Amino acid sequence: MTSPTSLPLVLAGPVLRRLEPQRLAIWLVGTQPLQPEFIMDGTAKVDCQVVPIGRHAFIHLLDIHFSQPLPRDVALEYDLRIDGQGIADWAPHLLYPGCQHPSLVLRGRLEQLLHGSCRKPHHPASDGLLCADRLLQACQNPQERPAVLLMTGDQVYADDVAGPMLRAIHALIERLGLFDEQLQGAVVADSQALYRHPASYYHRADLLPAQARNENLRERFFGGKRKPIFSSSNADNHLVTLAEVMAMYLLVWSPTPWQLIDLEMPAGLADEHQARYRQELPLIEAFASHLDQVARVMAHLPCLMIFDDHDITDDWNLSAQWEETAYSHPFSRRIIGNALLGYLLCQGWGNDPTGCQGLVEQCLQLGSQPHDALIDDLLRFQGWQFNLPSNPPLLVLDTRTRRWRSESDLAKPSGLLDWEALCELQQALLDHPSAIIVSPAPIFGVKLIETVQRVFSWLGYPLLVDAENWMAHRGAAQVVLNIFRHSRTPGHYVILSGDVHYSFVYEVLIRHRQRSPHLWQVTSSGIKNEFPRRLLDVLDRLNRWLYSPRSPLNWFTKRREMEVVPRTPSHSKAGERLWNGAGLGQVFFDEQGRPARVFQLSADGGEATEFAPTKD
Secondary structure (H helix, E strand, C coil), X not given: CECCCXXXXXXXXXXXXXXXXXXXXXXXXXXXXXXXXXXXXCCEEEEEEEEEEECCEEEEEEEEEECCCCCCCCEEXXXXXXXXXXXXXXXXXXCCCCCCCCEXXXXXXXXXXXXXXXXXXXXXXXXCHHHHHHHHHHCCCHHHCCCCEEECCCCCCCCCCCHHHHHHHHHHHHHHCECCCECCCCCCCEHHHHHHCHHHCCCHHHHXXXXXXXXXXXXXXXXXXXXXXXXXCCHHHCCCCHHHHHHHHHHHHCCHHHHHCCCCCCCCCCHHHHHHHHHHHHHHHHHXXXXXXXXXXXXXXXXXXXXXHHHCCCCCCCEHHHHHHHHCXXXXXXXXXXXXXXXXXXXXXXXXXXXXXXXXXXHHHECCECCHHHHHHHHHCCCCCEEECCCCCEEECCCCCCCEXXXXXXXXXXXXXXXXXXXXXXXXXXXXXXXXXXXXXXXXXXXXXXXXXXXXXXXXXXXXXXXXXXXXCHHHHHHHHHHHHCCCCCCEEEEEECCCCCEEEEEEEECCCCCCCEEEEEECCCCECCCCHHHHHHHHHHHHHHCCCCCHHHHHCCCCCEEEEECCECCCCCCCCCECCCEEEEEEECCCCCEEEEEEEECCCCCCEEECCCCC
Protein backbone atom coordinates (compact mmCIF):
# COMPACT_ATOMS: atom_id res chain seq x y z
CA MET A 1 0.00 0.00 0.00
CA THR A 2 1.55 3.24 -1.15
CA SER A 3 0.43 6.83 -1.38
CA PRO A 4 0.69 9.00 -4.53
CA THR A 5 4.13 10.08 -3.30
CA SER A 6 5.35 6.45 -3.51
CA LEU A 7 5.54 6.29 0.26
CA PRO A 8 3.94 3.53 2.32
CA LEU A 9 0.68 4.66 3.89
CA VAL A 10 1.81 3.44 7.34
CA LEU A 11 5.25 4.37 8.67
CA ALA A 12 5.03 2.96 12.19
CA GLY A 13 2.56 1.04 14.30
CA PRO A 14 0.09 -0.06 15.30
CA VAL A 15 1.49 0.16 18.84
CA LEU A 16 -0.83 -0.99 21.61
CA ARG A 17 -0.85 1.55 24.41
CA ARG A 18 -3.23 1.87 27.35
CA LEU A 19 -5.52 -1.15 27.72
CA GLU A 20 -8.46 -1.31 30.14
CA PRO A 21 -11.60 -3.49 30.19
CA GLN A 22 -13.56 -0.95 28.12
CA ARG A 23 -10.82 1.14 26.54
CA LEU A 24 -7.83 0.71 24.25
CA ALA A 25 -5.42 3.29 22.80
CA ILE A 26 -3.49 2.51 19.61
CA TRP A 27 -0.66 4.69 18.22
CA LEU A 28 0.01 4.83 14.48
CA VAL A 29 1.97 7.06 12.10
CA GLY A 30 0.91 7.46 8.46
CA THR A 31 2.19 9.40 5.46
CA GLN A 32 -1.24 11.02 5.12
CA PRO A 33 -4.31 11.41 7.33
CA LEU A 34 -5.86 7.95 7.51
CA GLN A 35 -9.26 6.60 8.46
CA PRO A 36 -8.36 3.20 9.88
CA GLU A 37 -11.25 0.85 10.58
CA PHE A 38 -10.74 -1.00 13.86
CA ILE A 39 -12.06 -4.55 13.75
CA MET A 40 -12.53 -6.81 16.76
CA ASP A 41 -15.43 -8.83 18.12
CA GLY A 42 -17.86 -6.60 20.00
CA THR A 43 -19.18 -3.10 19.54
CA ALA A 44 -16.69 -0.25 19.82
CA LYS A 45 -16.64 3.50 19.32
CA VAL A 46 -13.43 4.76 17.77
CA ASP A 47 -12.18 8.33 18.15
CA CYS A 48 -9.20 8.86 15.84
CA GLN A 49 -7.18 12.06 16.32
CA VAL A 50 -4.52 13.09 13.84
CA VAL A 51 -1.57 15.45 14.44
CA PRO A 52 0.52 16.50 11.41
CA ILE A 53 4.29 16.62 11.92
CA GLY A 54 5.26 17.05 8.26
CA ARG A 55 3.99 17.08 4.68
CA HIS A 56 3.98 13.28 4.65
CA ALA A 57 3.90 12.38 8.36
CA PHE A 58 0.81 12.25 10.57
CA ILE A 59 0.54 10.80 14.07
CA HIS A 60 -2.73 9.00 14.79
CA LEU A 61 -4.09 7.96 18.16
CA LEU A 62 -7.11 5.69 18.14
CA ASP A 63 -9.00 5.99 21.42
CA ILE A 64 -11.33 2.99 21.36
CA HIS A 65 -14.23 2.60 23.80
CA PHE A 66 -15.99 -0.77 24.04
CA SER A 67 -19.70 -0.97 24.88
CA GLN A 68 -19.09 -4.11 26.97
CA PRO A 69 -16.03 -5.07 29.01
CA LEU A 70 -13.55 -7.17 27.09
CA PRO A 71 -13.25 -10.83 28.09
CA ARG A 72 -10.22 -11.47 30.26
CA ASP A 73 -7.34 -13.89 29.78
CA VAL A 74 -8.26 -14.81 26.21
CA ALA A 75 -6.51 -13.92 22.96
CA LEU A 76 -8.51 -11.25 21.11
CA GLU A 77 -7.58 -10.85 17.47
CA TYR A 78 -7.87 -7.38 16.00
CA ASP A 79 -7.25 -5.65 12.70
CA LEU A 80 -6.88 -2.15 11.29
CA ARG A 81 -8.28 -1.88 7.78
CA ILE A 82 -6.99 0.97 5.65
CA ASP A 83 -8.47 1.40 2.19
CA GLY A 84 -9.95 -2.06 2.50
CA GLN A 85 -6.69 -3.82 3.37
CA GLY A 86 -5.76 -5.27 6.74
CA ILE A 87 -2.52 -5.52 8.70
CA ALA A 88 -1.68 -8.81 6.95
CA ASP A 89 -1.53 -6.83 3.69
CA TRP A 90 0.29 -3.65 4.74
CA ALA A 91 2.41 -4.90 7.67
CA PRO A 92 2.85 -8.69 7.47
CA HIS A 93 5.98 -8.43 9.63
CA LEU A 94 3.69 -7.77 12.61
CA LEU A 95 2.17 -11.27 12.49
CA TYR A 96 3.49 -14.36 14.23
CA PRO A 97 3.80 -17.54 12.15
CA GLY A 98 0.43 -19.15 11.44
CA CYS A 99 -1.55 -16.04 12.47
CA GLN A 100 -3.72 -13.94 10.17
CA HIS A 101 -4.08 -11.03 12.61
CA PRO A 102 -2.28 -9.59 15.63
CA SER A 103 -3.88 -10.17 19.02
CA LEU A 104 -4.03 -8.75 22.51
CA VAL A 105 -4.84 -10.20 25.92
CA LEU A 106 -6.52 -8.30 28.75
CA ARG A 107 -5.23 -9.99 31.87
CA GLY A 108 -7.63 -10.22 34.82
CA ARG A 109 -4.72 -9.56 37.20
CA LEU A 110 -1.21 -8.27 36.79
CA GLU A 111 0.15 -11.78 37.27
CA GLN A 112 3.13 -11.18 35.00
CA LEU A 113 4.80 -8.19 33.38
CA LEU A 114 7.96 -7.17 31.52
CA HIS A 115 9.94 -4.04 32.29
CA GLY A 116 13.18 -2.32 31.37
CA SER A 117 14.85 0.96 30.52
CA CYS A 118 17.73 2.46 28.55
CA ARG A 119 17.61 1.40 24.90
CA LYS A 120 20.56 2.98 23.07
CA PRO A 121 20.60 2.05 19.38
CA HIS A 122 24.37 2.11 18.87
CA HIS A 123 25.31 0.18 21.99
CA PRO A 124 27.00 -3.10 20.92
CA ALA A 125 24.71 -5.24 23.11
CA SER A 126 21.72 -7.01 21.56
CA ASP A 127 18.27 -5.44 21.79
CA GLY A 128 16.47 -6.56 24.95
CA LEU A 129 13.05 -6.12 23.32
CA LEU A 130 13.86 -9.26 21.34
CA CYS A 131 13.40 -11.14 24.65
CA ALA A 132 9.74 -10.15 24.55
CA ASP A 133 9.42 -11.34 20.95
CA ARG A 134 10.88 -14.74 21.81
CA LEU A 135 8.60 -14.96 24.83
CA LEU A 136 5.45 -14.16 22.83
CA GLN A 137 6.40 -16.60 20.09
CA ALA A 138 6.70 -19.38 22.67
CA CYS A 139 3.38 -18.59 24.41
CA GLN A 140 0.88 -21.36 23.78
CA ASN A 141 -1.70 -20.11 26.26
CA PRO A 142 -3.06 -16.53 26.54
CA GLN A 143 -2.61 -16.78 30.32
CA GLU A 144 1.13 -17.13 29.78
CA ARG A 145 1.32 -13.74 28.11
CA PRO A 146 2.62 -10.76 30.16
CA ALA A 147 -0.04 -8.23 31.07
CA VAL A 148 2.02 -5.22 30.03
CA LEU A 149 5.42 -4.08 28.80
CA LEU A 150 6.65 -1.23 30.99
CA MET A 151 9.36 1.00 29.51
CA THR A 152 10.69 2.87 32.51
CA GLY A 153 12.91 5.51 30.92
CA ASP A 154 15.30 6.38 28.10
CA GLN A 155 13.15 4.94 25.32
CA VAL A 156 15.21 7.20 23.02
CA TYR A 157 18.59 8.85 23.51
CA ALA A 158 18.11 12.41 22.31
CA ASP A 159 21.47 13.41 23.77
CA ASP A 160 23.60 10.49 22.58
CA VAL A 161 23.20 9.87 18.84
CA ALA A 162 25.53 7.96 16.53
CA GLY A 163 26.60 9.62 13.29
CA PRO A 164 24.82 7.06 11.05
CA MET A 165 21.64 7.45 13.11
CA LEU A 166 21.78 11.24 12.68
CA ARG A 167 22.31 10.69 8.95
CA ALA A 168 19.22 8.46 8.90
CA ILE A 169 17.27 11.11 10.80
CA HIS A 170 18.17 13.83 8.30
CA ALA A 171 17.41 11.60 5.31
CA LEU A 172 14.00 10.76 6.78
CA ILE A 173 13.26 14.42 7.53
CA GLU A 174 13.86 15.23 3.86
CA ARG A 175 11.90 12.24 2.56
CA LEU A 176 8.85 12.93 4.72
CA GLY A 177 9.03 16.72 4.64
CA LEU A 178 9.03 17.03 8.42
CA PHE A 179 8.34 20.60 9.49
CA ASP A 180 11.13 23.16 9.66
CA GLU A 181 11.42 25.69 12.46
CA GLN A 182 13.13 28.96 13.29
CA LEU A 183 15.77 28.79 16.04
CA GLN A 184 15.92 31.91 18.18
CA GLY A 185 19.17 32.62 20.01
CA ALA A 186 21.15 30.00 18.07
CA VAL A 187 24.25 30.25 15.93
CA VAL A 188 22.07 29.01 13.04
CA ALA A 189 18.86 30.77 12.00
CA ASP A 190 16.67 27.74 11.32
CA SER A 191 16.57 23.97 11.10
CA GLN A 192 17.78 23.76 7.50
CA ALA A 193 20.83 25.85 8.37
CA LEU A 194 21.49 23.50 11.29
CA TYR A 195 21.38 20.42 9.07
CA ARG A 196 23.84 22.01 6.59
CA HIS A 197 26.22 23.48 9.19
CA PRO A 198 29.76 21.99 9.28
CA ALA A 199 29.33 21.33 13.02
CA SER A 200 26.06 19.43 12.51
CA TYR A 201 27.88 16.09 12.76
CA TYR A 202 30.10 15.32 15.77
CA HIS A 203 30.48 18.99 16.80
CA ARG A 204 27.02 20.05 17.94
CA ALA A 205 28.30 21.06 21.35
CA ASP A 206 29.88 24.03 19.55
CA LEU A 207 26.39 25.19 18.50
CA LEU A 208 24.79 25.01 21.93
CA PRO A 209 24.08 28.25 23.81
CA ALA A 210 26.90 30.08 25.54
CA GLN A 211 26.41 32.65 28.28
CA ALA A 212 28.84 33.98 30.85
CA ARG A 213 26.69 32.69 33.71
CA ASN A 214 26.60 29.27 32.08
CA GLU A 215 30.27 28.65 32.57
CA ASN A 216 29.96 26.61 35.78
CA LEU A 217 27.75 24.18 33.90
CA ARG A 218 29.28 24.49 30.46
CA GLU A 219 32.88 23.84 31.36
CA ARG A 220 33.56 20.78 33.43
CA PHE A 221 36.67 18.72 33.02
CA PHE A 222 36.38 14.98 33.54
CA GLY A 223 38.67 12.56 31.78
CA GLY A 224 39.94 15.44 29.66
CA LYS A 225 36.51 16.15 28.12
CA ARG A 226 34.78 19.51 28.01
CA LYS A 227 31.10 18.99 28.80
CA PRO A 228 28.42 21.50 27.73
CA ILE A 229 25.24 22.49 29.53
CA PHE A 230 23.63 19.59 27.71
CA SER A 231 25.86 17.54 29.88
CA SER A 232 25.99 14.14 28.22
CA SER A 233 29.61 13.25 27.55
CA ASN A 234 28.37 12.06 24.15
CA ALA A 235 26.47 15.20 23.10
CA ASP A 236 28.37 15.52 19.81
CA ASN A 237 25.14 14.83 17.87
CA HIS A 238 22.54 16.07 20.40
CA LEU A 239 19.11 16.32 18.76
CA VAL A 240 17.87 19.89 18.44
CA THR A 241 14.76 20.26 16.29
CA LEU A 242 11.33 18.70 16.68
CA ALA A 243 11.76 17.08 13.26
CA GLU A 244 14.92 15.33 14.46
CA VAL A 245 13.16 14.06 17.59
CA MET A 246 10.15 12.76 15.63
CA ALA A 247 12.36 11.03 13.05
CA MET A 248 14.26 9.36 15.89
CA TYR A 249 11.06 7.85 17.30
CA LEU A 250 10.08 6.47 13.90
CA LEU A 251 13.53 4.96 13.40
CA VAL A 252 13.71 3.19 16.79
CA TRP A 253 10.22 1.67 16.67
CA SER A 254 9.62 0.65 13.07
CA PRO A 255 11.53 -1.06 10.24
CA THR A 256 9.56 0.74 7.52
CA PRO A 257 11.32 4.16 7.61
CA TRP A 258 14.69 2.45 7.10
CA GLN A 259 13.46 1.23 3.71
CA LEU A 260 13.02 4.82 2.55
CA ILE A 261 16.57 6.08 3.18
CA ASP A 262 20.24 5.25 2.80
CA LEU A 263 23.13 5.81 5.19
CA GLU A 264 25.65 7.37 2.83
CA MET A 265 28.31 9.18 4.83
CA PRO A 266 27.81 12.98 4.93
CA ALA A 267 30.31 14.98 2.90
CA GLY A 268 32.99 17.05 4.58
CA LEU A 269 33.68 14.90 7.65
CA ALA A 270 37.21 15.00 9.06
CA ASP A 271 39.22 11.80 8.82
CA GLU A 272 38.70 10.93 12.48
CA HIS A 273 34.95 11.41 12.14
CA GLN A 274 34.86 9.30 8.99
CA ALA A 275 36.54 6.52 10.94
CA ARG A 276 34.06 6.92 13.76
CA TYR A 277 31.15 6.87 11.30
CA ARG A 278 32.40 3.61 9.76
CA GLN A 279 32.77 2.12 13.24
CA GLU A 280 29.22 3.09 14.25
CA LEU A 281 27.58 2.07 10.97
CA PRO A 282 27.42 -1.73 11.55
CA LEU A 283 25.98 -1.15 15.04
CA ILE A 284 23.13 0.94 13.62
CA GLU A 285 22.56 -1.50 10.75
CA ALA A 286 22.35 -4.40 13.22
CA PHE A 287 19.89 -2.43 15.36
CA ALA A 288 17.65 -1.70 12.34
CA SER A 289 17.74 -5.32 11.15
CA HIS A 290 15.67 -6.53 14.14
CA LEU A 291 13.04 -3.79 14.22
CA ASP A 292 10.42 -5.99 12.54
CA GLN A 293 10.46 -8.18 15.69
CA VAL A 294 10.38 -5.12 17.97
CA ALA A 295 7.38 -3.72 16.10
CA ARG A 296 5.68 -7.11 16.36
CA VAL A 297 6.02 -7.06 20.14
CA MET A 298 4.54 -3.57 20.37
CA ALA A 299 1.56 -4.65 18.26
CA HIS A 300 0.76 -7.50 20.67
CA LEU A 301 1.63 -6.23 24.17
CA PRO A 302 0.16 -3.10 25.79
CA CYS A 303 3.09 -0.70 26.20
CA LEU A 304 3.22 1.94 28.94
CA MET A 305 6.12 4.39 29.18
CA ILE A 306 7.61 7.15 31.31
CA PHE A 307 10.52 9.45 30.54
CA ASP A 308 13.90 9.66 32.20
CA ASP A 309 16.75 12.03 31.45
CA HIS A 310 18.02 10.76 28.08
CA ASP A 311 14.55 11.02 26.53
CA ILE A 312 15.18 14.77 26.87
CA THR A 313 18.83 15.40 27.82
CA ASP A 314 21.35 14.09 30.34
CA ASP A 315 21.03 15.57 33.86
CA TRP A 316 17.60 16.99 32.95
CA ASN A 317 16.46 19.10 35.93
CA LEU A 318 19.18 17.64 38.17
CA SER A 319 19.48 20.84 40.19
CA ALA A 320 17.82 24.23 40.48
CA GLN A 321 20.99 25.78 39.06
CA TRP A 322 20.77 23.53 36.00
CA GLU A 323 17.13 24.53 35.46
CA GLU A 324 17.87 28.24 35.89
CA THR A 325 20.65 28.09 33.32
CA ALA A 326 18.99 25.81 30.78
CA TYR A 327 15.58 27.50 30.69
CA SER A 328 16.87 31.07 30.68
CA HIS A 329 18.21 30.82 27.13
CA PRO A 330 15.69 30.56 24.24
CA PHE A 331 17.76 28.04 22.29
CA SER A 332 18.34 25.57 25.13
CA ARG A 333 14.70 26.01 26.17
CA ARG A 334 13.65 25.12 22.61
CA ILE A 335 15.88 22.01 22.53
CA ILE A 336 14.41 20.71 25.79
CA GLY A 337 10.90 21.67 24.71
CA ASN A 338 11.20 19.87 21.38
CA ALA A 339 12.25 16.63 23.08
CA LEU A 340 9.39 16.96 25.56
CA LEU A 341 6.96 17.60 22.70
CA GLY A 342 8.19 14.42 21.03
CA TYR A 343 7.57 12.59 24.30
CA LEU A 344 4.02 13.94 24.44
CA LEU A 345 3.13 12.80 20.93
CA CYS A 346 4.93 9.44 20.97
CA GLN A 347 4.73 8.34 24.61
CA GLY A 348 2.67 10.46 27.00
CA TRP A 349 -0.44 10.68 24.80
CA GLY A 350 -0.91 6.90 24.71
CA ASN A 351 -0.29 6.56 28.46
CA ASP A 352 -3.16 8.90 29.32
CA PRO A 353 -5.22 10.09 26.32
CA THR A 354 -7.61 12.06 28.51
CA GLY A 355 -5.00 13.84 30.62
CA CYS A 356 -2.95 14.89 27.58
CA GLN A 357 -5.89 15.97 25.44
CA GLY A 358 -5.50 19.72 26.04
CA LEU A 359 -1.82 19.71 25.06
CA VAL A 360 -2.44 17.55 22.00
CA GLU A 361 -5.07 19.95 20.69
CA GLN A 362 -2.45 22.70 20.68
CA CYS A 363 -0.25 20.51 18.46
CA LEU A 364 -2.67 20.72 15.54
CA GLN A 365 -1.01 23.96 14.41
CA LEU A 366 2.52 22.56 14.28
CA GLY A 367 4.39 23.78 11.22
CA SER A 368 2.16 26.81 10.65
CA GLN A 369 3.44 28.93 13.54
CA PRO A 370 6.22 28.94 16.17
CA HIS A 371 5.52 26.54 19.00
CA ASP A 372 7.07 28.51 21.86
CA ALA A 373 3.70 28.93 23.59
CA LEU A 374 3.14 25.17 23.44
CA ILE A 375 6.60 24.55 24.91
CA ASP A 376 5.80 26.96 27.75
CA ASP A 377 2.67 24.94 28.53
CA LEU A 378 4.61 21.67 28.29
CA LEU A 379 7.18 22.89 30.80
CA ARG A 380 4.40 23.91 33.22
CA PHE A 381 2.40 20.70 32.79
CA GLN A 382 2.16 18.52 35.92
CA GLY A 383 0.20 15.57 34.59
CA TRP A 384 2.85 13.24 33.21
CA GLN A 385 2.40 10.71 36.04
CA PHE A 386 -0.43 8.23 35.54
CA ASN A 387 -2.15 5.27 37.21
CA LEU A 388 -3.67 2.08 35.82
CA PRO A 389 -6.65 0.74 37.84
CA SER A 390 -5.42 -2.82 37.54
CA ASN A 391 -5.17 -5.52 40.19
CA PRO A 392 -2.84 -4.69 41.88
CA PRO A 393 -2.95 -1.00 40.90
CA LEU A 394 -0.06 0.41 38.88
CA LEU A 395 1.31 3.87 39.80
CA VAL A 396 3.82 5.46 37.41
CA LEU A 397 5.80 8.39 38.85
CA ASP A 398 7.11 11.48 37.08
CA THR A 399 10.48 11.93 38.78
CA ARG A 400 11.74 14.57 36.31
CA THR A 401 9.46 17.59 36.20
CA ARG A 402 8.06 17.80 39.75
CA ARG A 403 11.33 18.16 41.63
CA TRP A 404 11.99 19.30 45.18
CA ARG A 405 14.64 21.97 44.65
CA SER A 406 17.34 22.52 47.24
CA GLU A 407 16.81 25.70 49.24
CA SER A 408 20.27 25.79 50.81
CA ASP A 409 22.33 25.55 47.61
CA LEU A 410 20.94 25.78 44.06
CA ALA A 411 23.77 23.56 42.80
CA LYS A 412 22.78 20.64 45.04
CA PRO A 413 20.72 17.80 43.51
CA SER A 414 16.97 18.28 43.65
CA GLY A 415 14.64 15.73 45.21
CA LEU A 416 13.03 13.46 42.63
CA LEU A 417 9.50 14.41 43.75
CA ASP A 418 8.35 17.59 45.44
CA TRP A 419 6.22 17.73 48.58
CA GLU A 420 2.92 17.94 46.71
CA ALA A 421 3.72 14.98 44.45
CA LEU A 422 4.83 12.91 47.44
CA CYS A 423 1.57 13.69 49.23
CA GLU A 424 -0.32 12.53 46.14
CA LEU A 425 1.70 9.30 46.17
CA GLN A 426 0.85 8.70 49.83
CA GLN A 427 -2.86 9.20 49.21
CA ALA A 428 -2.75 6.79 46.28
CA LEU A 429 -1.09 4.11 48.44
CA LEU A 430 -3.08 4.37 51.66
CA ASP A 431 -5.15 1.29 52.52
CA HIS A 432 -4.12 -0.61 49.38
CA PRO A 433 -3.13 -4.18 50.25
CA SER A 434 -0.59 -4.06 47.42
CA ALA A 435 0.61 -1.80 44.61
CA ILE A 436 3.17 -1.69 41.83
CA ILE A 437 5.12 1.59 41.68
CA VAL A 438 7.23 2.63 38.72
CA SER A 439 10.08 4.95 39.75
CA PRO A 440 12.59 5.43 36.89
CA ALA A 441 15.40 5.79 39.45
CA PRO A 442 15.54 3.11 42.19
CA ILE A 443 14.21 4.25 45.56
CA PHE A 444 16.47 1.72 47.26
CA GLY A 445 19.73 1.81 45.37
CA VAL A 446 23.30 0.58 45.88
CA LYS A 447 24.60 2.31 49.02
CA LEU A 448 28.22 2.62 47.93
CA ILE A 449 27.33 4.22 44.60
CA GLU A 450 24.98 6.65 46.35
CA THR A 451 27.76 7.51 48.81
CA VAL A 452 30.14 8.29 45.94
CA GLN A 453 27.49 10.52 44.39
CA ARG A 454 26.95 12.23 47.73
CA VAL A 455 30.68 12.97 48.09
CA PHE A 456 30.85 14.51 44.61
CA SER A 457 27.74 16.57 45.34
CA TRP A 458 29.30 17.83 48.57
CA LEU A 459 32.39 18.83 46.57
CA GLY A 460 30.15 20.77 44.16
CA TYR A 461 30.24 18.35 41.20
CA PRO A 462 26.89 16.50 41.16
CA LEU A 463 26.80 16.51 37.33
CA LEU A 464 30.00 14.47 37.12
CA VAL A 465 28.42 11.41 38.69
CA ASP A 466 24.73 11.90 37.78
CA ALA A 467 23.81 12.34 41.44
CA GLU A 468 20.14 11.57 40.81
CA ASN A 469 18.97 9.19 43.47
CA TRP A 470 16.20 9.39 46.04
CA MET A 471 18.62 9.71 48.96
CA ALA A 472 20.49 12.69 47.45
CA HIS A 473 17.91 15.17 48.80
CA ARG A 474 17.25 15.01 52.53
CA GLY A 475 13.63 16.19 52.41
CA ALA A 476 12.48 13.96 49.56
CA ALA A 477 14.30 10.95 51.03
CA GLN A 478 12.76 11.43 54.47
CA VAL A 479 9.23 11.85 53.13
CA VAL A 480 9.28 8.85 50.78
CA LEU A 481 10.65 6.62 53.54
CA ASN A 482 8.00 7.92 55.93
CA ILE A 483 5.31 7.05 53.38
CA PHE A 484 6.35 3.42 53.52
CA ARG A 485 6.56 3.55 57.33
CA HIS A 486 3.04 4.99 57.65
CA SER A 487 0.74 2.97 59.91
CA ARG A 488 -1.86 2.67 57.13
CA THR A 489 0.55 1.14 54.62
CA PRO A 490 0.78 -2.47 55.88
CA GLY A 491 0.69 -3.87 52.33
CA HIS A 492 3.03 -5.26 49.72
CA TYR A 493 4.71 -2.76 47.40
CA VAL A 494 6.85 -3.58 44.41
CA ILE A 495 9.00 -0.75 43.04
CA LEU A 496 10.06 -1.18 39.41
CA SER A 497 13.03 0.91 38.28
CA GLY A 498 15.71 1.25 35.62
CA ASP A 499 18.20 4.06 34.88
CA VAL A 500 21.39 2.57 36.33
CA HIS A 501 22.46 0.12 33.56
CA TYR A 502 22.56 -2.92 35.85
CA SER A 503 19.92 -5.10 37.48
CA PHE A 504 19.25 -6.13 41.07
CA VAL A 505 16.48 -7.06 43.53
CA TYR A 506 16.21 -5.94 47.15
CA GLU A 507 13.68 -6.99 49.78
CA VAL A 508 12.93 -4.25 52.31
CA LEU A 509 11.37 -4.50 55.77
CA ILE A 510 10.73 -1.85 58.42
CA ARG A 511 12.67 -2.61 61.58
CA HIS A 512 10.82 -3.03 64.90
CA ARG A 513 7.35 -3.30 63.29
CA GLN A 514 5.17 -6.38 63.75
CA ARG A 515 2.82 -5.61 60.82
CA SER A 516 5.53 -4.20 58.65
CA PRO A 517 4.90 -3.34 55.01
CA HIS A 518 6.96 -5.54 52.76
CA LEU A 519 8.70 -3.81 49.87
CA TRP A 520 10.64 -5.10 46.91
CA GLN A 521 12.96 -2.96 44.81
CA VAL A 522 13.17 -4.63 41.38
CA THR A 523 15.56 -2.89 38.99
CA SER A 524 16.11 -3.88 35.36
CA SER A 525 18.48 -1.84 33.18
CA GLY A 526 19.25 -1.62 30.38
CA ILE A 527 17.28 -2.91 27.46
CA LYS A 528 20.20 -2.11 25.15
CA ASN A 529 22.89 -0.73 27.41
CA GLU A 530 25.32 -1.99 30.05
CA PHE A 531 27.51 -0.66 32.87
CA PRO A 532 31.32 -0.84 32.42
CA ARG A 533 31.85 -4.43 33.47
CA ARG A 534 35.09 -4.21 35.46
CA LEU A 535 34.00 -1.08 37.28
CA LEU A 536 30.68 -2.64 38.31
CA ASP A 537 32.46 -5.75 39.60
CA VAL A 538 34.64 -3.56 41.82
CA LEU A 539 31.70 -1.48 43.08
CA ASP A 540 29.65 -4.60 43.76
CA ARG A 541 32.44 -6.20 45.77
CA LEU A 542 33.20 -3.05 47.75
CA ASN A 543 29.52 -2.50 48.50
CA ARG A 544 29.25 -6.03 49.94
CA TRP A 545 32.28 -5.45 52.13
CA LEU A 546 31.49 -1.94 53.35
CA TYR A 547 27.72 -2.33 53.78
CA SER A 548 27.32 -5.91 54.93
CA PRO A 549 24.38 -6.51 57.35
CA ARG A 550 26.68 -6.12 60.35
CA SER A 551 28.55 -3.07 59.08
CA PRO A 552 28.31 0.03 61.31
CA LEU A 553 28.28 2.16 58.13
CA ASN A 554 24.61 1.23 57.66
CA TRP A 555 23.70 3.48 60.57
CA PHE A 556 24.97 6.51 58.65
CA THR A 557 22.51 5.96 55.79
CA LYS A 558 19.00 7.41 55.57
CA ARG A 559 17.60 3.87 55.35
CA ARG A 560 18.95 2.76 58.73
CA GLU A 561 15.44 2.10 60.06
CA MET A 562 14.86 -0.36 57.24
CA GLU A 563 16.31 -3.79 56.71
CA VAL A 564 17.43 -4.18 53.08
CA VAL A 565 18.16 -7.75 51.99
CA PRO A 566 19.57 -8.25 48.48
CA ARG A 567 18.62 -11.25 46.39
CA THR A 568 21.50 -13.09 44.74
CA PRO A 569 21.18 -13.74 40.99
CA SER A 570 21.21 -17.42 40.06
CA HIS A 571 24.24 -17.09 37.79
CA SER A 572 26.34 -15.36 40.44
CA LYS A 573 29.84 -16.84 40.54
CA ALA A 574 31.37 -14.94 43.45
CA GLY A 575 28.37 -13.67 45.38
CA GLU A 576 27.59 -10.78 43.02
CA ARG A 577 24.38 -8.96 43.84
CA LEU A 578 24.35 -6.74 40.72
CA TRP A 579 23.68 -8.28 37.32
CA ASN A 580 25.20 -6.58 34.30
CA GLY A 581 23.74 -7.28 30.87
CA ALA A 582 21.23 -6.07 28.31
CA GLY A 583 17.76 -7.59 28.46
CA LEU A 584 14.34 -7.29 30.07
CA GLY A 585 13.04 -7.86 33.58
CA GLN A 586 10.21 -10.34 34.07
CA VAL A 587 8.18 -10.39 37.28
CA PHE A 588 5.51 -12.92 38.33
CA PHE A 589 3.10 -11.87 41.11
CA ASP A 590 1.11 -14.02 43.50
CA GLU A 591 -2.49 -13.33 44.54
CA GLN A 592 -1.35 -10.92 47.28
CA GLY A 593 0.64 -8.82 44.80
CA ARG A 594 4.01 -10.12 45.99
CA PRO A 595 6.74 -10.92 43.46
CA ALA A 596 6.70 -14.72 43.44
CA ARG A 597 9.52 -14.99 40.90
CA VAL A 598 11.81 -12.37 39.37
CA PHE A 599 13.91 -12.97 36.27
CA GLN A 600 16.31 -11.02 34.10
CA LEU A 601 15.95 -12.17 30.49
CA SER A 602 19.13 -11.94 28.44
CA ALA A 603 19.08 -10.00 25.18
CA ASP A 604 21.46 -12.47 23.54
CA GLY A 605 19.01 -15.33 24.05
CA GLY A 606 20.95 -17.03 26.85
CA GLU A 607 19.46 -18.63 29.94
CA ALA A 608 17.38 -16.32 32.12
CA THR A 609 18.79 -15.25 35.48
CA GLU A 610 16.51 -15.63 38.50
CA PHE A 611 16.73 -13.48 41.61
CA ALA A 612 15.59 -16.09 44.10
CA PRO A 613 14.45 -15.19 47.65
CA THR A 614 16.98 -15.50 50.45
CA LYS A 615 16.74 -18.91 52.09
CA ASP A 616 17.39 -17.54 55.58
